[in-house]
Amino acid sequence: MNPVPFVRALLARNPRTVWLFAVLVALAAALGIAISAQERALRQGSARAADRFDLIVAAPGSQTDLLMSAVFLRPAQVELLPGPLAHRVLSDADAEFAAPLAFGDSHGDSPVIGTTAAFVAHLSGGLAEGRGFTRLNEAVIGALVEGEIGAALAIRHGHADEVAAGLDADRAAETPDHDRDHGHAGQDGHHHEEVVITGRMRPTGTPWDRAVVVPVEYIWSAHVMGTGHPPGTERIGPPWQAELMPGLPAIVMKPASVADAYGLRARYRSEVSTAFFPAETLVELYAVMGDATRVMLGLTLAAQVLIVAAILAGILAVLDLQRRSFAVLRALGAPRRYVFLSVWLYVAVMVLGGALAGLPLGWAASQLVSALISRETGVAFAATLGGSELAMAGLLILAGFLLALLPAWRVYRQPLVEGLR
Incomplete structure (x- = not known):
């Protein structure tokens, strides 16, 4: 049946x-x-977000905090790698390239990151439109940042959430007199010199799609740390002078080979610096x-x-x-x-x-x-x-x-x- x-x-x-x-x-x-x-x-x-970050070198601290800051652009308190040591890392011959990363500023809800034009090209595989920055006050924006080529962007000290909470005003009040006198940041937290958009990155599927990327010298100059170049020099990018080199929160290195990768990690794991593979921290x-x-x-x-x-x-x-x-x-x-x-x-x-x-x-x-x-x-x-x-x-x-x-x-x-x- x-x-x-x-x-x-x-x-x-x-x-x-x-x-x-x-x-x-x-x-x-x-x-x-x-x-x-x-x-x-x-x-x-x-994993895709960290794919372009082979090796990160920074001052001793939490690798998770450094990973969240450098890769995912999340605000975190990190120590600065001393300038002479940062210069040594950036000049290491065992890396195909090494790029500085400097954070701490924002434009609206977008973090402002200081680095080099070479790292921008490495991160996004080229630009969707425009060109890379070649001057101190130029910027390349992420794929999701609103703005047109040639538009000017106002940059603020501090992260967007800190500015919204009113913490940026406190920082401005604590800024030394010579910082304000030289016109880098006023009580409103704005840099006096705006940046001009020169290019837009291709979509990366990472938080960098919402970032405003500027020359690292712009971040240094805005915080009265020099530019790593002799005074009066308008050139940006490497090479920098060791005795003029400001500190850095992190440096991204692309080793030339797997053996070089482990050699670099061992070389910069010391009492004054740390080096780690983001992939290992993610694991x-x-x-x-x-x-x-x-x-x-x-x-x-x-x-x-x-x-x-x-x-x-x-x-x-x-x-x-x-x-x-x-x-x-x-x-x-x-x-x-x-x-x-x-x-x-x-x-x-x-x-x-x-x-x-x-x-x-x-x-x-x-x-x-x-x-x-x-x-x-x-x-x-x-x-x-x-x-x-x-x-x-x-x-x-x-x-x-x-x-x-x-x-x-x-x-x-x-x-x-x-x-x-």
């Missing part, structure tokens, strides 16, 4: 109940799938994040099983209302195994439909979260469904199929006479 027509009739008899149970299963599946997909998107997005963060993710996924799986169990309890109540139908079937000659299979299929269809619907629902939820995080951080995240998400849906389906045996067995064991009363 074919149980499909009978199962179809059962599903059509209480469509609202069927849809309710299927939606609950879909939500349970979507929760775990969204967590798993989002965790992988965070890993991939952050450590991934390990912490992975432990938390495993706990979350374990709790989610337990919640999914409990939800399915609760749904089955509701299905048992629905089946009790239909026990006369099953008893009539048996009285008409249907074997017990037919009734057992019909009930099991009835529950399995709801579990299977809900779990399959949970896949796109979880992916959509993860995409929404990725978009929100991308908007806040500037890092491009793309959530995708992989083998782990399919495995989670499969485990939920398997658990549902096993739990569906309980109501099927209960109907199977129900005495015929009791069902006909």
